[in-house]
Amino acid sequence: MRRRAGKRTTTRTNRKRGRYIKARPARDRLDDIAFDATLRAAAPHQIHRQDDDLAVSIRREEVQRKVRVRRTSNLILFVVDASWSMAASERMEATKGAILGLLMDAYQKRDHVGMVVFQRNRARVVLPPTNSVELARKALEEVPVGGKTPLSSGLYTAFEIVERERRRNPEVVPLVVLLTDGAGNVSMGSMPPQQEALQVARLYKEHHIPAVVVNTEHEAFDRGLAQQLADEMGAECLKLKDFSPDALTSLVHRYTR
Template sequence: MIRKQGGRRSRTKTEQARGRYVQARPTPGKAFDLAFDATIRAAAPYQRNRSEQRRRVAFAVKPADYMRKVRVRRAANLVLFLVDASWSMAVAERMAATKGAILSLLTDAYQRRDRVGLIVFQKDRATLVLPPTNSVQLAQRALSEIPVGGKTPLPAGLQMSLEVLHRESTLHPEVQPLLIVLTDGAGNVSMGHMSPQDESNMLADLLAEEKIHSVVVNMEHAAFDQGLAQVLADHLQAPCYTITDLKAENLYQTVRNEMSAIGTVSMGGIGAK
């Protein structure tokens, strides 16, 4: 793939004193990363009323006038795939499309500094098959053999997604996370005493509260669809796509579109409200 421009893909606001200064915001009493031009403009209307202070200085500025710079930086994306690897008629197509999309994303990750990870869930557990990486070689090795078959522990997959994203936000505070969930939404293995459906909805609500941008790809055949993938998407506050003819390029383009959608989201790290 040939890109018209290099560098990181998404733009994000940053709390650090780095990045392009785009505007200013009031910061009374706090002198960190002051926007001097905006601070002077804020203080200008009060100069006549500050005659006592202006006996000592030519231009009187008070802490209440302080304006802080709002900066933006290019931020890397973290695309975490959560894939239902339980037995179904579509499992082969699902895995082929997922592998192809991951490798396609990684092909240009070195330019954009994006990172891609993969969690699969099947039988009674979720497995981090590919920890977040931008290494095509590591991905190829990890994707060569992925176990399939068994039941559908969807809650375990959502729980592991939360854990991975929390860990990544600690290591990379300005990362832009995107969770791609490929499933029919029909979880049938729970982690505790709740029903699998209730557990899945609860964990999806937590992901939504953490402001994780998510996408659900409904892998159920239209003739058998019970609407469970849409229910999951509603709890995640995420769009739900149905890709009947699932191919790697379709999934790759869907992911790219969603990455563009979060390009201007302000991130303070996962857990920030």
């Protein structure tokens, strides 16, 4: 369970680290006993117990275990369609500005921001998760656009990054921000591109990865593909015109804090 405290995300942890906030019945878990709470639970019953050789008589059902919370890090991962289209440059500039703005906010925290672009035949990690503004600025200076749209590769690459970060730190709070019109035309395998992309998108819902899809299709030509992709991911779908550094910061705070 994650809770919000001030500007940082906190999450309950089963490790013996973190701030002790309360206690609950230990049941079969006796590895992090809350002795103060256990004594309080047993105290009212001492007058009725005849264990003369014990200073305090404690029954198993009175044993309490500590509930701890730790401050966690957030991972915001941008996944951007860099294939050739009229909106490609607009997408890229909006994303660069949003990433740098977000990193300024995350600089003194433990938040990390990364970026995956997909174009031609595959996805590339152009910015591994970092909280360094300078590294991000250098990595984002020259991100080429053009080529086909390997949407499923972009989705799967981002999925792997999130799962890898979760293995390293099970308490990380991820958010994937996908900028696309929802149309893919390159497959990783033998499935039709669009079908494959929807199949990969379902992994996000199955693995409980929070995500937001920013629909880059012009409203007059919108085929509903981005919304369909968002539905499969279990994600919110926004319009590109609503995507700005300020809007992104509010969005990230809503999902991760």
